[in-house]
Amino acid sequence: MSLFEFISQYWPRLLSGTGITVAQFLLSSVVAIILALIFALMKMSSNRLVKGAAVTYIEIFRGTSLLVQLYWIFFVLPLFGLTLEKFTAGYIAIGMNAGAYGAELVRGGIMSVPRGQWEAALAINMSSAKRMWRIILPQAVGIMLPPWGNLLIEILKGTALVSLISVTDLMFQAKQINASTYLSAQIFGTALIIYYIIARFMFTPFMRWFEGFMARKLGKA
Template sequence: MGIRTLVGMLVAALAFIGVLATQEAYRLFLPGLLQGAVLTIEIALLGSLLAVVMGVLAALARMYGPAPLRWLATVYVEIFRGTSALVQLFWLFFVLPQFGVTLDAFPVAVLALGLNVGAYGSEVVRGAIQSVARGQWEAATALNMSRAQMLRRIILPQAFVAMIPPWGNLFIELLKSTALVSLITLSDLAFKAQQMNQNTFKTIPIFTLVLLMYLAMSLVLTIGMRLLERRASLGLARGRAA
């Protein structure tokens, strides 16, 4: 699907929200849902940043780190890939205090979702690095580059382009997973919707707005990643031509 189509869908979703907001049955719920959407976006952005950092570090540690780091990175990846994000969220929020470590709900949400997606992202990074043609490694070796120089100057810029589409999918999954944080008392978009529905039983207008809001947020994310992929691909092409 092209960027123009995605932009058209985003405009349509926002226009639909605007039209619904003019109707009394929907206008009543919009301010509260927007407040929840702001918190959802904050968690998604910070969680995505943590996921990228952890994904890159875990992948590099597993591929090139010393044995202790490889072991730690593998344990991290397998634990967070092999258990439910909901269980991880509950464990950090309800179990850690039993060991004397108490965190507020917001950092717990960012940590749980960021670490969970970062574990999947580490495989994306590892696969992208391994997809770089062997000749690129050999050329860098012929230039007497160290491994760090190879990765920084030759390998990672090429692997970065291959990482973008799967990372985009992971970011959307993280955005949708933010609905779980309502279970640890955070007033995100899902929490606001549930609360309003319990108080008013206006299921159709509430969850219609919520559906459109999640769709709009995911479309913004998708468009941003497509533009980033296009720019990175053009930059790589210019670099090869030079």
């Protein structure tokens, strides 16, 4: 079967799988960004307890596999009385995993904002929350965007794992079609190309645009 025939026959399933993959990608990214921000600020806290909690979280999620975390959240968490639906478990696990990596990026970004900016904000009597939100974070975002681009690509790749708890994403559809047709080269090849198109021709240009946008906002372009 030629690739064209193949796609014309199976495009509805590929499309619905791609939709789920994109949804998982966006939701995990949101979870990751929120968690990264919270844990980065916690890790920079001077309160030992708060700092310890953040360090523990980051080390646990960076020290184990995403797949192990996903299985644990999906199969073991119900024993603690917290049952997540598979779709939810998928993006929560990926988001929590990437959030631990992201926390280090956010912390690095915040630390690299020049000291003078902190002092100036203090000098004009800003509260520490306002200083962080209006002065430090926007500049930190400008600094940490390129590594975040890489992390978000890792999130996109990580979403393929949700197929293992039978979320019907692109990877899952590819596996199912392969199992019923044995057209491995066509189906896995097509899926690889779809992931590549999302990453290279949709997400990367968006990040470039966003980097330029932030640079203009910060008066650096």
